[in-house]
Amino acid sequence: MVKYWPCKQGMSLNHEVAHLFAYIKQKFNGSLSNRTNDNLYIDILNNSVKYRLFSIILVELEILILDLIELNLSIKTIKRLNYKILYDLIQKVVAHFLVEFHVNNYPIILIKGQQYSYLQIILAEYKWLLESLLIYLVFGSMYIDDDIFVFDPKYTPVNHIAILLENLVIQVSNLVIFMILENLKSLSNIAIFLKNNQLCNVSYISIRSLAVFRNSLICQNWIYLYIIQPKYIYSSRYKVWLISSKGLVTKYIYVDRLDDFIKLSRPKLILVALIELQDLVIPQFEKFLLIFIKLILYILVNVFGNGIVIFIRIIRLVIDNWLK
Structure with missing residues (x-):
């Protein structure tokens, strides 16, 4: 039987949010290896570090939800501040991650530059990454716009919220590692950082393997930005990352991407x-x-x-x- 997400604020919504976070946290105990043909920045980390990073994101997201409830922000305000909320979340996760691993000698500045294909990808999709999820978690399903997803907001499956939450955890963790690596700049600095803090996946110990990994990500991000993403926008599809029993996988969900289509550049x-x-x-x-x-x-x-x-x-x- 399909279980539906609560429509509005109340004890039922609070219970479902707590249950969902516990369920997602439990999934971190399985394999977190990337089982797709797409590279992720977090592929560079070992499974134990991924677990701790994912857990940090859940903790910071819980704090964020409590802050939003305490501030009593309206849905309109959350939509307007969506990018800033995401930016602050990433900033707090980066700080928490560095403290967790006792890394004090690497000051990290969050990058906003448009020269990075990966950041342009995120900027084109940040609305789907956090905004809808926050509305579900703070206000309930009835406050979601009717035409965004394929089902009636009042009958939103709980599994749909779980998909959005898993996707957020994986994509934010990817953003965090991207920010850290780009701050380190040189391959030698990245190698030293990973080894000294015991963060590295054994597949990326050498500088050569790091160079291949980084170059493949640059190429992948460019192809996704200029070829794959416009196709997804045109097809009203959004790619989500999920945690399966075998590791990290991708699926596609329907979203109304008319606004994204209007914003597409001429090329x-x-x-x-x-x-x-x-x-x-x-x-x-x-x-x-x-x-x-x-x-x-x-x-x-x-x-x-x-x-x-x-x-x-x-x-x-x-x-x-x-x-x-």
Whole structure:
């Protein structure tokens, strides 16, 4: 039986939030290895460090929710301050993470630069990363806009909130490690930081492996920003990261991305037009190619078939004449 998220504030909502956080925290005990073909910045960490980082994010999110309730902010204000709330959450998680691992000699400055493809990806999707989740956790499902997701807000499955929360934990942890690595700048500094603080996954011990890892992420982020993300926006899809029994996996959920589509730059809109053209042209081209191949085969079969028959008849006539 499908269990639905509470519609409004009250004891029922408080109970569900507490139960959800406990459920997600329990999932951290399993494998946290990346089981997808996409790289994450947190892949550089070992499983134990990932567990502690994920736990820190849950703690800071709990504090954030309590602060929002205490400040009695309206939904309109939360939507307006959504980016700042996310920024502050990342800042607090970074500080908490460094304290947790007794790292005091690495001052971290949060990066806001547009030159990073990864940050541009986040800026295009931060609304889906935190805003809806906060409304669910603080106010209840009935305050979500009707056209954002595929179901009636009053009948929002609990599993949907769990998906949003797991995605937030993984993506914020990824942002935190990205910020730390970019502050360290050089590969040698990154290697020293990881080894000295015993954070490193054994796959990334050498500077060469770190260089390959970093370059693959830069390339992946560029492709996602200019090719994959516009396609998802056009298709009203949002990629979420989840914790499965085998490790970290990705799924796709429907969201209304009309506002995101309107904000697409001209090169990205051209790409969307090419995708539309591809959807129109390729099926027709495939049909034409299939008919053309059948025609060629028909001609070949008939020409060679008749040619072989004539050739056999000629040979028989030659043999008959020779025997006479």
